[in-house]
Ligand code: GLY
Ligand code: MN
């Protein structure tokens with residue numbers, strides 16, 4: 001153990017910690033010896049497997065069958081520095097969490113190819129994790145990642161019980177991967193150390209095939225996932241109710257009050273928000289990714305709130321409501337809102353098994369184009385508008401996307417399985433048409449400018465149609481007003 005220079009202020013409140021900068025007192029041999037012992041055995045021997053252990057095993061089996069004879073490496077990712085010695089909150093990679101159920105930083109799932117005597121190819125899966133900190137060598141209290149500082153970790157034996165997988169020490173993994181031979185693929189973008197160890201053995205193209213396969217595995221959700229998505233939506237509904245109850249406080253402060261209110265619900269009931277909440281009041285509603293949330297909230301204007309709670313298992317909701325801040329839509333706001341509602345109804349009606357993925361988008365866009373022509377904002381006929389895509393000046397974005405562990409889920413699935421594919425029971429997608437009139441859009445009458453409306457729900461494709469997971473939130477303008485009145489009391 002290195003002796004360190006005495007700190008300038010040895011009486012300070014800082015706990016003793018071995019650091020390179022020498023700001024902390026040296027550790028005497030007596031103290032080092034003392035810290036080794038006197039600790040209770042806290043091993044948990046009665047842990048039950050996580051509820052989705054069966055599903056994660058099935059997903060690994062699918063992966064194994066797709067890539068026989070190849071070593072597959074799926075990292076959770078590492079902490080990322082925010083500033084100096086503080087880090088961003090860790091969120092495990094979706095691929096790793098999907099295939100293991102674990103969410104530990106630095107974890108790596110490895111599928112090692114095997115061949116049985118009859119030539120049947122398969123894989124042995126191992127979860128590589130940081131084990132509990134050694135007390136013997138002092139790392140548990142002298143190392144920055146020691147459990148005394150960051151909290152108790154699962155022992156490898158505990159992790160085996162939880163995840164139903166053999167577990168091993170991750171600290172030797174990079175070296176072992178660098179020395180190993182045979183074909184290998186890694187999910188890129190999460191763990192630079194692991195990727196560096198494999199750099200001579202992998203190609204971008206082959207690695208991408210692995211990522212695409214896992215993305216496509218996630219297109220159809222199983223019962224566990226649908227239950228988690230419903231939980232995410234239910235918490236999100238409560239978060240929207242929280243926001244309505246504090247709109248007067250938001251008026252007295254800013255959009256940040258709304259962001260903070262929703263965040264409280266997300267952190268108390270879930271893991272986090274699934275994406276940056278869009279708390280867009282007044283003309284900010286026309287900025288699609290308004291996440292600065294630092295503007296005023298004014299009576300007479302609309303609030304577009306697009307937010308979703310992420311569950312502890314990392315499934316997120318993605319819901320939008322556009323609310324009149326004072327509880328009543330103006331005549332023009334209502335006209336635009338009702339048009340978006342009608343488009344959303346048409347979109348939702350097009351969500352059913354066997355329908356092309358593109359159909360719900362086309363159905364919603366048609367309604368919006370009809371309205372824009374009817375209001376004289378664009379010259380008809382509607383067919384011409386749709387053919388040339390002229391409505392897109394005000395509709396701006398696609399009408400929805402797959403939803404799951406990522407808000408824009410399955411993002412690297414191939415076109416033929418996703419945007420040019422066909423809907424199947426178990427898929428979950430958003431239907432979220434909108435109309436946005438920018439504050440500086442000189443092509444629309446002045447009274448339209450600065451109005452943005454989106455309505456977004458989370459829709460499960462069922463055997464005979466669909467189920468709106470977020471239907472606990474009102475959607476028609478009249479129902480929104482009645483709901484707000486009841487919440488505000
Ligand atoms: N909240 C992002 C989206 O609606 O797609
Ligand atoms: Mn969305």
Ligand code: MN
Nearest residue numbers: 306318319456
């Ligand atoms: Mn959204």
